Amino acid sequence: MNTEAFLLSLRLSATVAVLLQLFALPLAYALAFAKWRGKFLVESVVALPLVLPPTVLGLYALLAMAPRGPLGKLWQSLFGHPLAFTFAGLVIASFFYSLPFAVQPVVASFEALDRRLLDASAVLGASRMRTFFRVILPLAWPGVLTALVLSFAHTLGEFGVVLMVGGNLPGITRTVSIDIYDRVQSLDYAGAQQTALLLLLVCFVVLSIVYGVNRRVWSPWPAR
């Protein structure tokens, strides 16, 4: 079994899950509580990776991150090295790939909150920030946990996007799913099975945690 690939996948998934959540919390706040035009467009963009083939997402990510792509150029000028086929590139692509899983559970849990609690907080003099940390977050934490775990698990299992933008560099971009694919290609079925079984177990445990905490995991955008 390829421990290196497995550890790389865990590191990638954890990084993406945490970064996504930092991004998803304010976005979910805006989607759940604020009224603005064009909200549906943002919702559509966030949900796109659910329906888009990973290869399509990967292709566009690759084009953007290529040395002459907009993101690639920016990265090169900021850090002095190319973005494509690096761990950072993988993080960026995975970020978009797992976006809906990080945002939707949080929005759902925010929208399920009793609005009168937020009103009460405001009337009692609490700022929006204090309301967020003292009322919204403590009451919506099952949704936030769901989002963290789902985006972690979803990134762990990604294949198409990694294949497109990561290539297959051991220790840098060869994740566990790529490793399994490689082994099958080279007829190493025993090695592939070992890794696959471990991945299966990890994903099962992770999802059990989520479902144990919160039943409404696969809710689509809630009705308004």
Added chain:
Amino acid sequence: MAGEMSRAMLSVEIRKRFSGNGAAPFILDVRASFASGFTVLFGPSGAGKSTLLDCIAGLQRPDEGEIRLDKEVFFDGARCISLSPQRRELAYVFQSLALFPHLSVEENIRYGLAKLAVAEQHRRVENLVGAFHIGNLLQRRPGELSGGEKQRVALARALVTRPRILLLDEPLTGLDASLRRAIQGDLRAWNAANGIPILYVTHNREEVDAIGEHVLTLADGRVQESGVPRAVLDAPRSVELAQAAGFENVLLAKVVEHRPADGVMRVSLENSACEIEIPLGEAAPGSEVRVAIRAGDILLATEAPHYLSARNVLPGTIESIEARGVLVAIRVRTGASFLVHVTPGAVRSLELAPGQLIWLVIKTHSCHLVR
């Protein structure tokens, strides 16, 4: 005592329009002043009571108008001023109470005191906890409290902030009468010392009598009447108010003739031959009016009664008898259809049964002309 009280006056003059999604739009259009002390906001559900409180609290924004506490402007549509709820320094107890379920009772009560020193927070909480009898609940979560305890905690959480206005949206709904009276007593005692405008929404008639120094009736987004509770609610002048104020019988009537010498006029009910006398009012003979009569104000007799002062004695038949807890609702058809409330004992002793011939006895002054 009155001299020591602050003389804060809340003035509201607002309009807010809600598009009705195809139905007729709802327009809240209120002009009113609230002095310190209790003002009961009374009216049928959907009259705009909660919306009015939300506008005063800054949770909803009126389309136009002005909200002021003395000289301080909370909202001014023309000058585009709208203070945030945080800066209005008022307290609002919602119908749902909205206690924070993940915080203990003490944390709930201290929630609005975050800007004060901890020692001062404790001092204030202790003061109020004594007055509202919740000292033994402080470490519990709202989910572990009874309905009455929750309501006390919600009131304490509101009052501990020393608000300049207190908005109460049916805060005591669902409590039995004795518990409600006890909490009302606590509230009244608190306000004797504080003297701020208190707006108290209810559509419970008993609460109006118990708490109201002043009552303002709302219907369909507009102020209908304003005054002392007895005057306003015992002679409701609109159909919605009559129904909300507990007049079970609101009948269509046509004025037949005026009898100024007797101080009455005769009206025919629901296009039938059934006629009754009601107090002389501003309605010309021939005009269509409505008459409101409480179901509890009608007497039943199994034989034609004589020698009564009551002017209206109507023969009819019992259509249905329905027991509703401590009272029995009897529907009687006389030409018009009346709902009569009697006690279960009366049904037994008079041996009332559907189909039976019966006489209705109604005092003239139990009949109220409504718009």
